[in-house]
Amino acid sequence: MNTFQFHSTKNIQLAKDIFSANENAKFLSGGMTLLPSMKHGLIQPNHLIDLSKIPELQVLEESNEFLIIGAATKHDTVATHPLVESAIPSLAYLASQIGDPQVRMRGTIGGSLANNDPAADYPAAALALKAQIVTDRRVIAADEFFTGFYSTALEEGEVISQIKLSKPIKSAYVKFKQAASGYALAGVFIALYANQEVRVAVTGVASGVFRWEEAEQAFLGSQSKPDLQRDDVISDLHAPSAYRINIAQVLFKKAAQQIKNNS
């Protein structure tokens, strides 16, 4: 890897100050995405600012409406913590399907959301669960947060501190893994709220996570095979777009079935 300076702090303001004071700085959370990119020379920051010791980023609590997860919370924690398992069990399941056991001991929800890999799992959860992404300077709604291929609404130097997820009445996540990487070839998250509010978020299929409106209609109307019409459905060496669409439909059906079974 290129030469860089490593900074670690327990204070979010200090982290931001270090970022502003230095050229070409990047925040480091679990490092499961950033470090491999640096090893390949794709990203070459001169400063890395470690966020893992900042207490506000480690919270895990709930309110009446929300499950609140600190940005530096590890996947394994989300996968196994009793609070998550009782508040949003499908989220615990989602986290348990990320990467592998060793990766889950390091990777974090904040890192995943800030990166916005089109095949990552957390973006689907955030979008379906009406996430409010709390940063050092504002709160961004999930609907505004994901802006495209590996891009988010975060500004330069903006740090996610917590993610507030609206506790649904019921939810389910089903994932179809790409056999080599373990990322989602497709992943569908359904969240059901009061007053017939349903949100279906899809990852792995297109240039970024999206809400699948036809599926939301289908869920309410008890149809089983919603159309998926987008012009950015991925076609790559692992699967043509027709297959991804098919899998999304199959996963939707399974997720919808899971929710109905839990009634």
Next chain:
Amino acid sequence: MNAPEALLRKEDLRLITGQGKFTSDWYYDGMCHAYMIRSPYAHGVIKSISYEDVLKAPGVVRVITAQDVSQAGMKSLPTGVTIQNADGQNQTLAPMPVLATDKVRFVGQPIAMVIADTYEHAKQAAELVQMDVDMLDAVTDYDSALASQAPQLHEQAKGNLSIHFTKGDEAATEKAFEQATFVSSMCVKSQRLIGSPMELRSVVGKYDPQTDRYIIHTPNQGMLGMLGALEHITGIPKAQIDVQTQDVGGSFGIRGGAFSENALVLLASKLIGKPVKWVATRSEVFLSDWHGRGLELNGFIALDQSGKILGLRFENKADLGAYTCYFGSFIGARNIVITMNGVYDIPALSVSSELYFTNTVPVSAYRGAGRPDIAYAIERLIDHAAYEHNFDPIELRRKNFIKPSQFPYDNRIGSVYDSGEFDKLLDRALEVSDYKNFEGRRQQALQNNRLRGIGLAYFIEASGAGTAPKDQVIGQFTAQGVLQMFAVTGASGQGHETSFSQIVHEKIGLQSDQIEYIAGQADKMMVGSGTGGSRTLYGVGSAVFNLCEQIQEKSKPLAAQLMGVPQDQLQFTQGSWHAGNQSLSILQIVQKTFVPGQPHPLDVTGEASSGATYPNGCHIAEVEIDPETGVTEIIQYVAVDDVGVAISPALVQGQIHGGIVQGIGQVFYEQAIYDETGQLLTGSFMDYAMPKAGCLPLIKTEKIEVITKNNILGSKGVGESGCSGSLPTLSNAVINALRPRGITELDMPYTPAKVWQALQSN
């Protein structure tokens, strides 16, 4: 620490405690680090290269360039056996240069080696190279390579063809097809694979100017093969090179010979006067370890009214990659030919094989090296013929099996099968897999919306006769009575140390901790073949057996003397000589007759010449396909294998497991994919799917020993059988599951997307 007897293999103790020594575990004071500059282009003419900025970069000691290679008088990498047609026509060779000179012909081709004080410095410096390359169009498959206006990789190879090889009796085969009642054909592809042993390819080299000798640490499959290749390339006499390798992290045929980096590290260590270490990254391994397979096999079978096979013809295509390296040509012209009839008695055989060049990584041996591929092709073909012409696929096979009374069976296209009881193994496999009740299970699966299929294959393969006229093992006793055995080849996971100790223990009673197997000591001047073609157990093992016979024989007069009895009163049982109520073990005899400063009277060299052997087996697999997703679940896998006498049953089973799962990899997951510009799209484990623990079905293995007389032990090879069995078994199962939906032809890998798409089109 626990006593060694608690462990299964002698080599285990160091490996489970982190005390193994793989190549990158060697460190020397003052060692420099190397990083390779490789071609980012698939095909092009090098107009100029400047290392000016590289040399100025921090920490850089030197850059080894094509000029250095030329000045050192290096030759190209060995091309392996030159294939020749019956009419004497030789294949057109295209040897790979150590470093590219005028042209680059595949992405990843070595261009230069940067040496620096740290790996990081070498890597960063390498990025500063300035290359001016006139890019040419690339060809990456048969159709594009042999197209009429295709760009030519090598001037000497017209139409990018190395040879159009033919063998067999074309006339008789043509006649057989004319007379046939039924004819079937099936074209199958065995896709290009990347072998991916877990140890990254690496070389550590050290030159001693005082003695003008080199030490080299590198993965290999036998010291002599590595030495031979190094001598060929560099011109350095074998006697001046010491290959010191303790542990090898998997090889599978890939790392038998020297790569460019081996020669370059030796050269570099001399030029800079310091030890040099080069370790590949996994991405580099994808682009520079020889690739595997890359074959297309188009089979035609002719049957008479009753289903007797009258003739078999194959038209094959073998992708050599950009150069003729080591084993590639052998695979396309010999290995997919000599057992093309499988286990069937076929009077007329004919084959043609086009070996061609593409702008891709050169192809060489990978577990089975053509034999799994031809087993795959013939077993797919026979299943297809059975279904096309309404024969029962089991009975069609039985009808054509070579019968025990027919051995030795000369198939007249390169093999003389010595032994086999195909009906017996088939029967056992059918029983264990509960084959006869499959239809009920298929119906049940349909209820759950699953397509269930059962696949059977009977495979045979030729295990290597080896490249040396014989194998030798030198035995030397230490004062404490430890038998040290020196031989050419070391293991890359097969457990040779343990198997050979087993042979010694059973023959002359020495305990495991009294036996050491030491591979690859150059000063011992031995003859022998390296590991390859699944032959080491019986090849070297036979020499070990012979060693023990000699020790036993020579110990008799010593025993007589020590016990004060005439020789004819002595009986040998359980590792000891007995006379009346006296007895002496070999160990005791050794200890009592040891004279310091002199070779021990029981120091002998064991030798054996072992011919090829023909391991074979019947594997049956059951799968279930979810038509909604195309995902295949392997419900059960049954393997019944004939490996002759199994010296170490647990190790035999381990080899079969490993081969089966590598087969699962090829059947369901793996493929090296190039785009049409010659870029490797599957460049890492993120895109090249390796089987992991979760892919495992229930595997049942059994063995039936049919002893071979081709070596003293009666053993047949086993290292590659798992692959030869699993490719046809699993693909026949998948096709069996899909056949009711009208799908009869589909190539590996059966990824979910591929299977689903096939189902949509039907």
Next chain:
Amino acid sequence: MQLTINGQIKDLAVQDNMLLIEVIRDQLQLTGTHNGCDTTQCGCCTVLMDQVAVKSCTILARQAEGSSIQTIEGLAGSQLHPVQEAFSQEHGLQCGYCTPGMIMSTVYLLQRYPNPTDDQIKEGLAGNICRCTGYVNIIKAVQSAAKKIQEAKV
């Protein structure tokens, strides 16, 4: 910086861009931990960091500051660890290159699931690739180790 390795506190001079695996192998000369890929997938580099299994190829040395690392070399005491024993006895290793990582992952897996099902084992080893054994005997080794550990507690 300081970290504890196999029970010993070490003061190390590290550069910020050094990976934990580099410190372990190159500085501390503990070469049992292996590098097998560059995409954080193969698991040959697995060590225990504060008792959890992590991939040392994707952790900066600085991130490990103050932590307690256990490598394969630190697993056996005066006797082999039951996991080590089991791997050998069940023939769960052939070439041995993936083995240290596989063993460390197993130690962690058995901490979490003392009586794992085959599925839990397969999930638990999803981050470790083996090319030689075909995994059959690895799974047996983990089951055997689980039993050994349970029996030792009695």
